[in-house]
Amino acid sequence: MAGPFLGLNMSRLSLSNYQRAIDTIGNNIANLNTRGYSRQTVDFGTLPQLPFYNNGIKSIGQGAIITSVNRLRDVYLDRSHSAALSSQSRYSTLGAHLQRIDGIYGEPSDSGVNQALNRFFNAFSGLGSNPSDQAARTEVRLAGQVLTDRVRNKYADLSNLQTSQTTQITDTVTQINNLAQTIAKLNAQITTATAANGNANSLMDQRDVAVEDLSKLVNLQRETFPDGSYAIYAAGFTLVQGSNARTFPSSYDPAAATFTDGAITYNIRGGALAGHLAGLNETQTQMSNLDNLANTLRTQVNTLHAGGVNALGNTGVNFFNDVAAPPQTGAVDFQLSAEVMASADAIAAGLTGDPGDGSVAQQLGEMRDTAQAALGNRTFNGFFTDIVGRLASDGNYAAAAAETESAVLAQVENQIQAVSGVSIDDEMANLVKMQRSYQAAARALSIFNEVSQELVNLGR
Known part of the structure; x- marks a missing residue:
């Protein structure tokens, strides 16, 4: 059942939400020149309705929460x-x-x-x-x-x-x-x-930088698992599986452009190698x-x-x-x-x-x-x-x-920048939007606080 202080609670939660959104925008701006940084955004989600019976109205909203802080990436890019x-x-x-x-x-x-x-x-x-x-x-x-x-x-x-x-x-x-x-x-x-349920965005950025550096050395493929981990296959060789890393073979044939591990041969088709x-x-x-x-x-x-x-x-x-x-x-x-x-x-x-x-x-x-x-x-x-x-x-x-x-590389990097890069113009526009939202929530909190005080005084 909705209580008399629901509006007060929603306003406080809104302030917290918008502060988190402003902090995220500030983090984007701070990392404008950080190699490998992926732009982050916050997702707002509506809280479940509360039962409320008044003139046929059976429920009322509780406001919103931040459901996630997203890291913008395109796996295909x-x-x-x-x-x-x-x-x-x-x-x-x-x-x-x-x-x-x-x-x-x-x-x-x-x-x-x-x-x-x-x-x-x-x-x-x-x-x-x-x-x-x-x-x-x-x-x-x-x-x-x-x-x-x-x-x-x-x-x-x-x-x-x-x-x-x-x-x-x-x-x-x-x-x-x-x-x-x-x-x-x-x-x-x-x-x-x-x-x-923690935020691993920064760790994921660091990992993608490492994968980027590895791509410069050898042709590879990556596979993402539900737990967020990668498997890395370097020239077909399983180099990384979860938290385990294997040692790349050391025996090679330059004429065939291959490395061998026992009886298995791996064709080196890309990278500095x-x-x-x-x-x-x-x-x-x-x-x-x-x-x-x-x-x-x-x-x-x-x-x-x-x-x-x-x-x-x-x-x-x-x-x-x-x-x-x-x-x-x-x-x-x-x-x-x-x-x-x-x-x-x-x-x-x-x-x-x-x-x-x-x-x-x-x-x-x-x-x-x-x-x-x-x-x-x-x-x-x-x-x-x-x-x-x-x-x-x-x-x-x-x-x-x-x-x-x-x-080709420059074209792909431009596409990645469009998806994951930080744009000062976009961030400033979002910052102004969130600032106004924060101000509105603060004004609402002030009003609901006055109403709450009046309710308390009436009950004395």
Whole structure:
């Protein structure tokens, strides 16, 4: 049954409600520049009717209460955001790796491998035309030294890059595991707060920031459970389940872009981890290309050179160190043979030893135009030009893809801002609305208080 002080109680409750709404608006404004903050709103709900019998009226309202403080999010936009972050991070990371490889080659330039190849073959052609010219013989040795130094140095730079990329992959996995621990802890706090009918909005914002950071590292999916917790699947691997976090696998194959956990393989399709794997694979491919170039040069040049007679009257002398003799393994130790390094006279110009015989040197000079089966039926210059050209093409593609994904990401973030972001104009308008409502409730409380006092006085 409605009592004489119902209006007084409703006014007091209204003041409390509007104060809570004003506090919520103030919290929104205070967090205008807080990363990951989601705008909050209050929901008002009508209290149950009270029985009341007077001239046919059977019930009367008791006022309103705040039923919830909402955190404005769109789950579909959140999923799109994670996907866009992963994709953009993948291509931007890969593009950075490709730029570093391209910078190592530095083509075209006067200090590049292509220029060294041209000088090398030109030097042999010059010796073929002037087999008795000591200066021409010295130029051949110097050109060979420049070529081997450049190939070897490029390989060393790529090897250092490979080490750096391996470290980046390890560090990225560590970051993934740390974020998994953070999300699991927040899951536990959120479920505890939710079970106690508490407000977990701030905790949920923190968790979504962690998921956002994780999306930049690896492609993921999230699943939300009724208790408010997330399950996180990183590349299909169950990384977080409630308050439990698992350790991401550490065994990987850059060529396949996969991580393995026992017999299970997980495909890494997004995030910096995918970019690092692709970058490492490209570095290893380029190292293999330099190995192939060095070993093919060794084999082909040595075969012709060893069949000639040098200025010392010796035959069977290699120009480059022997690929078949350990520990030679490719580009890593590509250099002149010990004999040629000791003396330019160890260089063979012809087949007979005749001072005017430059046939071997001439053939070696003409090798620049000979397609090599080991190089995919391409010349030495053609092979190197192709690998550098493909690298540039892949770099351009990665840059274009990163730009496209950045545009997609910006669009999604604008949509999220429209839903979850704080607008000063909107908040000020709501603040004025709630302020007026508060003033009205305060005025009503004053009136009901006067009425109540009169009722009390009448009863004396």
